[in-house]
Amino acid sequence: MKRFQGKVAFVTGAASGIGLATMARLGREGAQVYAVDINAEQLAREAASLAGEGLAIRNLALDVTDEAACRAAIAACVAELGKLDVLCNIAGMALTKNFADVSAADWDRVMTVNTRSVFVLCQAAMPHLLETGGNIVNISSAAGLQGLPYNSAYCASKGAVLLLSKSLxxxxxxRGVRVNAVxxxxxxxxxxKDIQIPEGADMSLYGRMFPLTPYFAQAEEIAGAVAYLASDEARFITGSALVIDGGQTAI
Structure with missing residues (x-):
């Protein structure tokens, strides 16, 4: 499929995981992808690999906690590629701690990476998306729908992303701009894989953190959902929360 032929997509968190899978998926479907991540070396390697397949990938090192840099990155994307059709906010971080051990600095870091960056990039991108009739896909989480133990800051940040998406x-x-969340x-x-169980955790509470299915989702499966919501096939979908959790929130 070439659903994004002639389209320009801006993807954060593109060096690994869901961001990398989304960069590859949109590129293979014809998009010019402007990919950003704080991990400049890994991003450059992955972007070069995809460019070697003939995909149109540009990459830029970006710390999404830097508001000025985020706004400049959106401006650079439009200046270099001529427009912006799709914004995919995928960069994020996790924090698993006993609530008593979550510092104000921890809280601020999670909210800045996971939530404020989404606000800043959506705000910077919106004038350009209004011009193209484009759309935004934000990565929230099942943890934005359901409370999880030892994840107070993460749940709060992802719940905020979901309601920000619905408000926009x-x-x-x-005005012709769609905004959805996965x-x-x-x-x-x-x-x-890097999540650490906090000291003294009640393991009986962890059952709700895992799907009913005996396996985890693959990043490519989430990227497929992002691509669908960003495509014209989803032209009548906005304000949705597409849940891909193996049944985690079904119980």
């Missing part, structure tokens, strides 16, 4: 969808539906559960990515 309502505000801009009549809510993955457990996905086989470095972010999930």
């Amino acid at each position: 969808a309502a505000e801009f539906a009549g 809510c993955p559960g457990a996905v086989d990515t470095p972010l999930v």
